[in-house]
Amino acid sequence: METSIIKSQAYGKDRVRVVRVFRHADGWQEIADYSVCCLLSGNQFESSYTKGDNKLVVATDSQKNTVFYLAKTLPAEKVMVPEVFASEIAKFMVNKYDHVTSCQVKIITKPWERMQFDNQGHPHSFYREGKETRWTEAVVTKINPPSKIGLKVRIDSGFYDLEVLKTTNSAFTDFWRDELTTLPDMPDRLLSTKVLCQWKYVSGNLEALENVPFDAIYAGAKRNTLDAFANDPRAWVHASVQTTLYIMADRILNDFAQIDDIYYALPNIHYFPFDLSPFGLKNLQADAEVYMPIADPSGYITATVSRPSKGKL
Numbered sequence: 686m687e688t689s690i691i692k693s694q695a696y697g698k699d700r701v702r703v704v705r706v707f708r709h710a711d712g713w714q715e716i717a718d719y720s721v722c723c724l725l726s727g728n729q730f731e732s733s734y735t736k737g738d739n740k741l742v743v744a745t746d747s748q749k750n751t752v753f754y755l756a757k758t759l760p761a762e763k764v765m766v767p768e769v770f771a772s773e774i775a776k777f778m779v780n781k782y783d784h785v786t787s788c789q790v791k792i793i794t795k796p797w798e799r800m801q802f803d804n805q806g807h808p809h810s811f812y813r814e815g816k817e818t819r820w821t822e823a824v825v826t827k828i829n830p831p832s833k834i835g836l837k838v839r840i841d842s843g844f845y846d847l848e849v850l851k852t853t854n855s856a857f858t859d860f861w862r863d864e865l866t867t868l869p870d871m872p873d874r875l876l877s878t879k880v881l882c883q884w885k886y887v888s889g890n891l892e893a894l895e896n897v898p899f900d901a902i903y904a905g906a907k908r909n910t911l912d913a914f915a916n917d918p919r920a921w922v923h924a925s926v927q928t929t930l931y932i933m934a935d936r937i938l939n940d941f942a943q944i945d946d947i948y949y950a951l952p953n954i955h956y957f958p959f960d961l962s963p964f965g966l967k968n969l970q971a972d973a974e975v976y977m978p979i980a981d982p983s984g985y986i987t988a989t990v991s992r993p994s995k996g997k998l
């Protein structure tokens with residue numbers, strides 16, 4: 686006889702690929718292209734794991750149907766912003782099913798860029814550019830289940846695979862040296878990374894969070910990331926990926942009070958100057974012009990950055 690207990694559970698449908706087109710009367714059309722993961726939790730689901738009892742199991746197939754149903758029935762402003770669509774799905778689930786105490790919805794977006802001709806956006810044609818991937822996760826939880834009065838919401842957002850490179854104004858010098866050190870000081874180097882950035886919105890009630898300008902904050906987080914990388918002098922005066930990361934996060938926290946903390950992971954994708962001295966050519970240090978990108982290994986610099994009151998006290 687089994688004696689083990691379920692400590693936590695969540696089940697649902699992952700990779701629900703849904704594309705929603707909004708056709709406006711003037712011919713202007715919008716597209717949202719998402720991969721949705723929807724997971725339900727609640728202690729009444731435990732018997733489906735331990736006793737083979739499916740009576741309360743909302744089929745993952747029905748959860749998938751709900752995503753399509755809401756994509757059709759919600760207005761454009763609730764579907765086109767992934768944070769809002771994710772929280773609408775999560776809210777729908779906890780409100781519809783008494784025994785669902787929490788619903789976690791993650792959305793990965795596939796960005797379609799509107800085609801531009803003569804500086805005019807084309808009404809219905811889009812293209813895919815190699816760029817970062819935006820994602821979000823909303824979790825809606827009943828405060829006193831099964832009561833629906835009082836819902837708590839948490840929203841995380843971010844992007845990954847934003848590839849950037851600069852050919853100067855990056856350095857790495859004055860680091861620890863011992864018998865295992867072979868790396869020379871690099872007063873000027875090529876720097877490249879593939880940015881992963883994710884942030885937590887201040888948690889609160891659903892209504893407060895739904896008024897957050899998610900799209901503008903997303904654009905601001907990306908703009909600060911690029912601007913700190915390319916233009917902030919502190920990133921090369923103090924010179925390390927660690928410093929660059931901190932400056933990126935600090936700028937975002939200063940710009941957006943709605944964000945609680947930010948996590949970055951910055952691989953340092955190495956491009957080493959190729960030694961051409963066997964051919965009588967100078968290509969090291971200040972003479973570096975020809976580089977060999979190194980696929981593996983890469984540096985990997987990470988940190989979570991928050992405001993002082995939330996940090997280590």
Ligand SMILES: O=c1[nH]c(=O)c2[nH]c(=O)[nH]c2[nH]1
Pocket residue numbers: 856857868924925926927953984
């Ligand atoms: O910006 C850097 N930070 C490091 O910690 C490090 N270590 C290393 O070998 N190169 C670099 N670059």
